[in-house]
């Protein structure tokens with residue numbers, strides 16, 4: 154939290170634990186799980202002051218999973234205070250006297266200063282000037298990983314890694330100021346959380362709604378999926394990021410990895426064939442209906458494929474002939490060793506959800522098909538005191554600039 158404040162003084166904080174007048178007196182909230190922050194209300198960060206240990210949808214999530222066969226729904230109440238592992242700091246001022254801090258109040262652009270940013274003064278980086286649109290460094294965002302589940306929870310924070318994102322004001326990576334950016338970025342470790350616990354060794358994986366392939370690439374790095382990793386993403390802008398990360402993969406990685414610029418909702422079956430594990434990380438609206446339908450009808454595909462004369466799952470080399478894709482839309486990194494050309498259909502589905510309402514609908518639809526059953530679900534109270542969503546699912550996995558994450562694990 155910034156100490157010296159250069160912005161105009163904030164309105165005085167409300168008295169701690171004051172409650173709005175209520176005609177029906179409610180029991181006094183437990184002080185042990187209250188936010189107890191003098192900035193509540195004047196700061197835009199938190200909206201829930203009491204009972205931080207129980208996010209509003211916890212009861213609903215527990216009931217939902219119980220109803221669908223998971224009576225051991227687990228929930229990380231997480232750290233109730235001092236939990237923020239992500240801070241987006243605005244950078245203003247000058248290179249000799251930089252201001253790095255939080256916007257003081259939502260809607261204002263007054264920066265509350267953190268005065269001791271050594272990186273900026275040493276590299277002579279020009280802070281962004283909002284009026285002129287000039288300068289170099291605009292924001293610093295920091296995220297701390299605390300989900301190394303092999304550690305006792307008390308030690309996770311201490312041993313967390315920090316991902317730092319720098320928002321740089323330039324047209325492209327080759328602009329004259331980029332050397333300074335690289336010098337700044339090289340100083341930090343990047344963040345990749347573990348997803349591999351639920352992926353069996355040797356699996357072929359389809360990472361659908363893949364973005365820049367963070368999940369698929371991280372699985373390839375763990376060397377768990379020695380077979381293939383297919384990342385499917387609709388936004389072509391993610392391709393360079395995938396390529397850049399793929400270039401930096403260690404030599405030890407020996408999966409065949411591909412990134413496809415494609416719409417998962419078109420011929421979704423073509424992405425499912427040949428994958429043992431499917432990871433889906435859809436936008437808040439949930440799975441595309443056609444993918445949902447393909448997942449619901451896998452046994453029918455399987456039995457059709459087994460019928461005499463069918464080439465549905467057998468076509469080696471000439472994979473998925475009904476899909477013609479342009480070369481530009483594909484990035485292919487071949488494995489050094491020969492891979493068996495798997496034509497299996499998925500047995501495991503890992504659903505990472507950032508939208509509770511759509512997850513519930515998709516989950517109900519998958520279960521009602523009697524093709525999938527729910528193995529495990531886990532929720533995370535990533536943002537105590539805020540109204541941001543709770544992730545639900547199987548694997549403790551949070552990354553990038555998104556709010557609550559989690560996933561539901563299904564088995565067929």
Ligand SMILES: C[S@@+](CC[C@H](N)C(=O)[O-])C[C@H]1O[C@@H](n2cnc3c(N)ncnc32)[C@H](O)[C@@H]1O
Pocket residue numbers: 361362363364365366367368385386387388415416417418434435436437441507552553
């Ligand atoms: C919640 S993000 C997940 C990103 C990624 N898994 C990651 O870790 O960075 C959802 C992604 O799905 C992509 N997307 C949305 N609709 C899609 C579709 N029909 N087919 C493929 N990708 C899609 C979006 O562009 C976005 O990158």
